[in-house]
Amino acid sequence: MKFYIDENLSPLIAEPVGRVYRKYQFRTPAHESLRGVLDVPLFNDLALREFDAVITHDGRQLQEDHGERQALREAGLHWIGLPEAKVSGAHGVSVLAGTLLAAFPKILPELSGPPSAFHVAVDRVETGMVADAYPL
Incomplete structure (x- = not known):
């Protein structure tokens, strides 16, 4: 599987x-020479490059911009x-990497289905991470 880490x-x-x-x-974006590409053309390009998922901070893609969600x-x-x-800094990188690593066991089994959205949130009480999933 191929994951694209968004430039944000x-x-x-x-x-x-x-x-x-x-x-x-x-x-x-540096690996793929895709810096500064707008989201809709980016998604098309990622599909051509056989990516499976986008990892991002940009919640507006789903909530505010229906064109990006459709793309x-x-x-x-x-x-x-x-x-x-x-x-x-280094602390921020470790927090983001750790958050993604903690959520992946819940996310990975779902990636064989149709395109879905996964909102990852910290849950300190139980498993450490919650990934809410729903169809795009």
């Missing part, structure tokens, strides 16, 4: 997540939304 996230999360999930690819659906891409890290 630190590209540094690709390495630690990729070290844990070695059979998957975690690519960034995700048409491209066959899953959407994985991470919460904003309240810290920056």
